[in-house]
Amino acid sequence: MGAPVGVGIIGAGNISDQYLRxxxxxxxxxxxxxxDLLEDRAREQAAKYGVPRxxxxxxxxxxxxxxxxxxLxxxxxxxxxxxxxxxxxxxxxxxxxxxxxRASxxxxxxxxxxxxxxxxxxxxTVLGPGVQTAKRAIARGDIGRPLFAQTTFQWQGPEIFHPNPAFLYAVGGGPLLDMGPYYVSALVHVFGPVAAVAAVGLRATDSRVVQVGPLAGQEFPVEIPSTVSVLTQFEQGGQASSLYSTDSPLLRQGIVEITGTEGTLVIPDPNTFGGPITITRPLAEMIVPPAPVVQEIVEVEQEGVLAGRGLGLLDMVRSIRAGRPHVATGRFGYHVLDTLLSIEESVESGAFVPVQxxxxxxxxxxxxxxxxxxTL
Known part of the structure; x- marks a missing residue:
């Protein structure tokens, strides 16, 4: 008590830089x-960031x-x-x-x-000023009653930048399990828990090729759907449509649009901690072509201090010391996983799947x- 909390890290790979920074x-x-299993890699990261052991x-x-x-x-x-x-x-x-x-x-x-x-x-990321400011705007009633959301994540895949991307196409990876947590987490923060999902999916190719690093040119298998389209129903009302794909030459990522009875709120990329937030208001009158469509767009001022990965752990540290619940709980993470696995099951069955x-x-x-x- 009354001193910084001691933290250790297991895993000194690609994402450890973001956490350590x-x-x-x-x-x-x-x-x-x-x-790390590769102890030299752990020592390199420790030396880089001044970690004592x-x-x-x-x-x-x-x-x-x-x-x-x-x-990690x-x-x-x-x-x-x-x-x-x-x-x-x-x-x-x-x-x-x-x-x-689920079981383990x-x-x-x-x-x-x-x-x-x-x-x-x-x-x-969803605990950063971007999503949290948008969440407060919705709670204030800035867009009226939330009705539905649209999210999009599409591009050609992580093999163009990641030196060892095979695990991202293995069971537990893919655009759904790798990127889905960002979008599903943001939606659950706004709409509450998921009731049921329906989805279709496809696998564009059975293998991919590493594009960069020492493994460049190496082929690896694709074990999961590389494109998934999802419909989501929420327990408290509302719905969402989402696309997750690593098969698209057209780059469209970080799109989260939430439409309510009085406007459409554009939330920053849930894979980042902040960004522009806008509300588009309904048209005041009919626009007849070729007159340009002009709508009122209101900028929402982002509230909070921008940081990065590790924010959730910091909230957990302070919550432990204060004896209160932290926000990004294991049960929240389990509900997100349950939702994502239900989406996978819907792809296989072709039917709506309830989230238990x-x-x-x-x-x-x-x-x-x-x-x-x-603060400690």
Missing amino acids: NLTAFPDVRVLAIG AGGVDLVLGDPDIEIVVN TIPAVHVEVSEAILAAGKHVWTEKPIGVD SLRMLEKADAAGLRVGVAPD STIDAVGSIPADFDPYAA
Whole structure:
């Protein structure tokens, strides 16, 4: 109490830079150790960011000064690593998704509950000023009653930038499981829990080729649908249509539009922490071509301090110290996973699939939340 919280990291791969850049700048946490199966990679990251200790996974799990461990491993082993963290008596912050199947993910959450430990789940982008400001605007009634949403994520795929993209096309990956958590999380923050989904999907090719890095030219299999179109029904009313694709030469990402009875709100890319927020009002009168269509567009001022990955962990740290719930809970992450797996099942069955899990009202990040303030 009264001091920064000790944090460890397991997984020193591609995304660890984003976490380390921010966590080493937040006064309320102190990154004490990095562990990886490739110990030299862990040591390189530790040296780069001034982290005092690095080596294997056991180094992190056995450190008595570490209270929370960040799980940055590949999705297929998220649950295994999270359970090891819990067994070591430490809280878990895990990259998304929480797991790749319901049974093991739920078992891990039950173990956390039994041990009195917390689980937090990415993405925490939706906790940034962008989505949170938009969420407050909706709560104020700025667009009236929310009716429906449209989201789009389409491009040609991560093999053009990622040095080892095969896991993104394996079970637990793909545009749905890799990018879906951002969009589903944003929608659940606005509309509440998902009731049912329907989807169709396709796989454009059975294999892909690495485009960059030391593995360039290497072919790898595509195990999942690379394009998925989704219809979503929410428990509290409202619906959404979403596209997830890595088969499109046309780049259209980060599109989240929420239409209410009094306007359409454009939310920033849920894979980022902030951005422009606008509300388009209904036409005041009929526009007859060739006269240009001019509509009232209102800019919503973004509230809050812009940071980056690690924001959800920081909220968890402060919440633990204050004895209150954190926002990006394990149960929230499980509901998102349950929704995504239900979408996969709908692709296979061709029918609407009910989402079995539900969650209570989703918390919010206050507008005055400052990641760079020392509060502990």
